[in-house]
Amino acid sequence: xxxxxxxVKMRNQRLxxxxxxxxxxxxxVIEWLIQKYNITEEEARHLGGLLVQYGxxxxxxxxxxxxxxxxxxxYRFQTPYFWTSSRWPASELDYAIYLAKKxxxxxxxxxxxxxxxxxxxxxxxxxxxxxxxxxAREQLRASKQRRKADRIVLECQEQxxxxxxxxxxxxxxxxxxxxxxxxxxxxxxALIEHSRRALGRNRVKSSICLESFMxxxxxxxxxxxxxxxxxxxxxxxxxxxxxxxxxxDMVGTxxxxxxxxxxxxxxxLLNDSMGxxxxxxxxxxxxxxxxxxxxxxxxxxxxxxxSKIILKVEEVYKNFLAPxxxxxxxxxxxxxxxxxxxxxxxxxxxxxxxQMHIYFLMKKDSYPRYLKSELYKNMxxxxxxxxxxxxxxxxxxxxxxxxxPSPAMVTQATEDDGKAKGAGPxxxxxxxxxxx
Amino acid sequence: xxxxxxKQCFILWLREKQFSLFFCEVQPxxxxxxxxxxxxxxxxxLEDERAKLHDVELHQVAEKVDGLGQFIMKTRRTLKxxxxxxxxxxxxxxxxxxxxxxxxxxxxxxxxxxxxxEHAVTMPCTWVMACAYAPSGCAVACxxxxxKCSVYPLSLDKNENLAAKKKSVAMHTNYLSACSxxxxxxxxxxxxxxxxxxxxxxxSGQLLQSFHGHTADVLCLDLAxxxxxxxxxxxxxxxxxxxxxxRSGQCIQSFETHESDINSVRYYPSGDAFASGSDDATCRLxxxxxxxxxxxYSKESIIFGASSVDFSLSGRLLFGGYNDYTINVWDxxxxxxxxxxxxxENRVSTLRLSPDGTAFCTGSWDHTLRIWA
Numbered sequence: 001x002x003x004x005x006x007x008v009k010m011r012n013q014r015l016x017x018x019x020x021x022x023x024x025x026x027x028x029v030i031e032w033l034i035q036k037y038n039i040t041e042e043e044a045r046h047l048g049g050l051l052v053q054y055g056x057x058x059x060x061x062x063x064x065x066x067x068x069x070x071x072x073x074x075y076r077f078q079t080p081y082f083w084t085s086s087r088w089p090a091s092e093l094d095y096a097i098y099l100a101k102k103x104x105x106x107x108x109x110x111x112x113x114x115x116x117x118x119x120x121x122x123x124x125x126x127x128x129x130x131x132x133x134x135x136a137r138e139q140l141r142a143s144k145q146r147r148k149a150d151r152i153v154l155e156c157q158e159q160x161x162x163x164x165x166x167x168x169x170x171x172x173x174x175x176x177x178x179x180x181x182x183x184x185x186x187x188x189x190a191l192i193e194h195s196r197r198a199l200g201r202n203r204v205k206s207s208i209c210l211e212s213f214m215x216x217x218x219x220x221x222x223x224x225x226x227x228x229x230x231x232x233x234x235x236x237x238x239x240x241x242x243x244x245x246x247x248x249d250m251v252g253t254x255x256x257x258x259x260x261x262x263x264x265x266x267x268x269l270l271n272d273s274m275g276x277x278x279x280x281x282x283x284x285x286x287x288x289x290x291x292x293x294x295x296x297x298x299x300x301x302x303x304x305x306x307s308k309i310i311l312k313v314e315e316v317y318k319n320f321l322a323p324x325x326x327x328x329x330x331x332x333x334x335x336x337x338x339x340x341x342x343x344x345x346x347x348x349x350x351x352x353x354x355q356m357h358i359y360f361l362m363k364k365d366s367y368p369r370y371l372k373s374e375l376y377k378n379m380x381x382x383x384x385x386x387x388x389x390x391x392x393x394x395x396x397x398x399x400x401x402x403x404x405p406s407p408a409m410v411t412q413a414t415e416d417d418g419k420a421k422g423a424g425p426x427x428x429x430x431x432x433x434x435x436x
Numbered sequence: 437x438x439x440x441x442x443k444q445c446f447i448l449w450l451r452e453k454q455f456s457l458f459f460c461e462v463q464p465x466x467x468x469x470x471x472x473x474x475x476x477x478x479x480x481x482l483e484d485e486r487a488k489l490h491d492v493e494l495h496q497v498a499e500k501v502d503g504l505g506q507f508i509m510k511t512r513r514t515l516k517x518x519x520x521x522x523x524x525x526x527x528x529x530x531x532x533x534x535x536x537x538x539x540x541x542x543x544x545x546x547x548x549x550x551x552x553x554e555h556a557v558t559m560p561c562t563w564v565m566a567c568a569y570a571p572s573g574c575a576v577a578c579x580x581x582x583x584k585c586s587v588y589p590l591s592l593d594k595n596e597n598l599a600a601k602k603k604s605v606a607m608h609t610n611y612l613s614a615c616s617x618x619x620x621x622x623x624x625x626x627x628x629x630x631x632x633x634x635x636x637x638x639x640s641g642q643l644l645q646s647f648h649g650h651t652a653d654v655l656c657l658d659l660a661x662x663x664x665x666x667x668x669x670x671x672x673x674x675x676x677x678x679x680x681x682x683r684s685g686q687c688i689q690s691f692e693t694h695e696s697d698i699n700s701v702r703y704y705p706s707g708d709a710f711a712s713g714s715d716d717a718t719c720r721l722x723x724x725x726x727x728x729x730x731x732x733y734s735k736e737s738i739i740f741g742a743s744s745v746d747f748s749l750s751g752r753l754l755f756g757g758y759n760d761y762t763i764n765v766w767d768x769x770x771x772x773x774x775x776x777x778x779x780x781e782n783r784v785s786t787l788r789l790s791p792d793g794t795a796f797c798t799g800s801w802d803h804t805l806r807i808w809a
Contacts, residue, residue: 407573
């Protein structure tokens with residue numbers, strides 16, 4: 001930005017009666033940012049404003065107000081010596097000398113918080129106070145020998161630096177960075193081992209991977225409320241919660257978009273509790289409902305309490321894996337053998353192999369057939385497409401925003417009824433298991 | 437009790453491990469040089485392997501896709517109530533409630549739609565950098581400079597003191613930077629300034645799995661939405677984004693292309709990729725099957741770090757909250773910036789899309805949260 005040819009236009013600016021060299025107007029800064037980065041005026045003002053707040057540019061007129069004005073107010077670039085990045089944290093000694101100089105130069109020049117800081121420092125580093133005063137006097141003497149313009153510039157630079165590093169209490173502190181982050185030792189041995197493993201990976205060609213992003217975005221375009229809006233209206237914009245009420249778990253007739261989404265992937269069908277229910281009904285007709293029940297039970301095992309693992313593994317074995325079990329699942333002999341062996345020392349992942357086998361079985365076989373079934377087609381046919389809410393006649397009249405029952409209350413009620421815990425909006429419910 | 441002693445032993449072991457690694461480094465010069473040479477060679481080899489299959493750039497593939505038109509999103513709700521910097525937030529599955537945490541130790545549950553506050557807890561520590569809503573909507577988890585992650589069941593009894601029912605679940609040896617429930621209320625995944633991530637059983641407070649591999653503070657994590665649901669990604673101050681297997685604790689993939697701390701990681705909706713936001717003022721997209729970075733979202737006029745990122749429901753848009761108080765909206769496929777949103781008066785520290793994609797929420801150091809739609 002400071003480049004004499006490509007940088008911000010700099011001229012001599014008049015400050016009261018003194019001419020300050022190499023200064024620019026607020027307007028010039030904004031113009032330059034707009035040109036160079038091809039951004040709007042709003043963004044340029046925002047960015048320029050931040051440069052002032054962080055001390056890289058400072059105002060000559062009204063220096064305590066760290067704003068970038070988009071008029072002919074004069075500004076200068078801060079000298080690198082005083083850049084926040086190079087001289088942080090600020091030293092107490094330097095601050096004491098600065099305040100002493102101000103105090104000596106003109107009594108009453110220090111404002112309230114500066115006076116306070118001055119007396120605090122006086123107490124804290126009292127042992128070097130003679131040095132402080134001596135330094136201050138020396139610096140003042142040296143500056144008297146300079147040209148007036150130079151002296152003003154140096155004073156402004158220093159003042160700008162301290163306004164940022166020791167801001168007025170209550171004012172915005174740009175140097176607040178949050179809790180400290182540190183670095184721990186690195187281990188080359190672990191790095192080498194990791195790199196070796198990574199070399200053996202199977203990778204897929206970029207063209208194939210990237211094509212899938214294209215397809216995914218296209219497929220979900222109409223389901224993305226921010227991209228395509230939502231029907232009847234976005235609750236956050238219209239204050240109308242219809243969009244939520246027509247998409248609840250227990251709604252009688254689902255929306256078309258919702259039913260369509262079940263056909264995007266098996267995961268989408270299972271993630272929607274209504275979709276899962278419908279799929280279960282279909283499987284019952286096909287006499288293969290035990291597969292989904294098994295999958296649900298395995299999910300419950302994987303994500304449930306540690307204390308219930310042994311109990312749940314026993315239940316799963318009894319219901320699904322034991323010879324002659326009521327809902328025996330058909331998994332290949334190798335996986336069955338491995339699983340039965342593992343049950344002797346049960347842990348939460350013991351059913352993973354079997355679960356994955358059944359999952360892919362459903363995905364490859366039952367799921368595609370479900371999508372072609374009458375059950376699904378009927379669902380799709382009777383699914384509703386809500387009407388888009390017309391913009392109200394008086395747009396400035398705000399609708400009343402009603403509260404909704406807290407999920408904590410809903411689940412507490414079901415708990416009181418003696419049903420199993422965890423029957424949240426998408427939680428795996430063990431009640432489905434026992435009912436069928 | 438026994439479990440508590442186990443936890444303490446783990447912490448001591450962890451410290452010892454770090455010491456032994458330190459001593460491992462302090463070896464005769466030749467061995468150290470050899471190790472460095474070997475790791476550098478392997479790194480180069482890995483880069484070459486990855487480059488072999490990189491036959492096209494994302495924006496090239498995206499040329500045939502329609503560009504996005506004018507983009508208008510506004511603040512639809514402003515949630516005021518925190519007395520200090522908002523550091524983190526999370527949505528409830530009911531699509532309208534949120535939990536937020538701040539520097540002064542307050543954790544608040546809001547109905548963002550009505551802007552009413554429903555619950556409030558004061559933590560015994562400052563800088564509550566992590567908070568999460570349980571999938572059932574019945575509890576929230578939070579933590580920060582106390583090095584712990586605690587779970588508070590949400591009671592509807594106005595007279596009940598939420599703090600009384602607090603349950604301490606996770607224990608790290610440094611600040612808690614992020615936490616997330618897995619598929620149920622029973623397990624929590626945490627990341628910490630001690631350089632590790634960990635999986636905990638909520639009921640017993642037992643450590644189920646720990647994840648070692650980062651060489652600096654871990655700042656963020658996100659769970660994969662995949663079919664088998666067994667992986668998650670974490671980002672840290674070592675500029676690395678690591679993908680982990682939750683079962684084995686192994687780091688299965690690692691990406692190191694950022695030039696500074698990674699503040700936020702988020703999976704692409706399909707689970708095949710993830711985005712990251714960093715102090716180097718860029719956001720990047722990493723494809724897991726291609727095993728490489730496939731896009732960089734940056735602009736010369738953006739010079740402040742990105743603190744938090746999230747995708748829109750279709751994955752076409754990437755929203756980034758930045759330390760210069762703005763939100764930049766990126767076209768994920770074309771790599772261009774679609775829009776810049778102003779409104780916050782200080783850093784945007786957290787950003788998340790609502791569960792049904794109708795809006796996103798931002799939290800800021802200006803003490804407020806905003807809902808954008």
